[in-house]
Amino acid sequence: MDSLKQAMRQNGPFVVVAALLCLIAAMQPAFDRVGESRLWRDLTGQTPFRDVRILAVSATELEITLSGTFVKTRDCRTVGGAVAQVIVEGVAYPADFRVGETAATPPSRPVGSHPQAFGPWIITSPVPWPDEARMYRTHNCGGRIQTNEVFAIAWPKEGEE
Numbered sequence: 001m002d003s004l005k006q007a008m009r010q011n012g013p014f015v016v017v018a019a020l021l022c023l024i025a026a027m028q029p030a031f032d033r034v035g036e037s038r039l040w041r042d043l044t045g046q047t048p049f050r051d052v053r054i055l056a057v058s059a060t061e062l063e064i065t066l067s068g069t070f071v072k073t074r075d076c077r078t079v080g081g082a083v084a085q086v087i088v089e090g091v092a093y094p095a096d097f098r099v100g101e102t103a104a105t106p107p108s109r110p111v112g113s114h115p116q117a118f119g120p121w122i123i124t125s126p127v128p129w130p131d132e133a134r135m136y137r138t139h140n141c142g143g144r145i146q147t148n149e150v151f152a153i154a155w156p157k158e159g160e161e
Helices: 002-036 038-043
Strands: 049-059 063-072 083-088 091-099 116-124 132-141 144-154
Touching (some): 063 144, 091 132, 116 132
Antiparallel strands (some): 063 116, 083 091, 083 132, 132 144
16 A cells, blocks of 8 residues: 555656546547537627528418528528428428528628518428427538528417418
8 A cells, every 4th residue: 555655655646647638538529529519609700690580480280481580690501402390299291391582682691790581481291280390401611511490480380370
């Protein structure tokens, strides 16, 4: 036991540094997950948009139409098309997404600090009266690919529009 104490006294700084390096290496996956999280990207200004507000919604049993505003914060390129899904009792189903915007609406809005209008955006469900609709977009922001949820909204049922 005395030899262990003596070794710790002699090699203390080395042991502490080695222990810290092992701890950092063990935590690296957690740091990576935090760095890729939407919350982290929002806090550090990496997300291409913020403050999405749905201002108008109408729905039938198979289709929801939305319009609203968002603030575009970064000039990122979209990758692929929008991905929509509907949720029924916790299960996600792929849904069709189409844009009903006029030709006057730019396909890529400029970066700005004020809200810009979108819509109508239309999601068509494969099942009647889903519980929720969600839309995602993938962007290339300075060489980093990120997918972000644009919105998630409860699907209005008959008489709730």
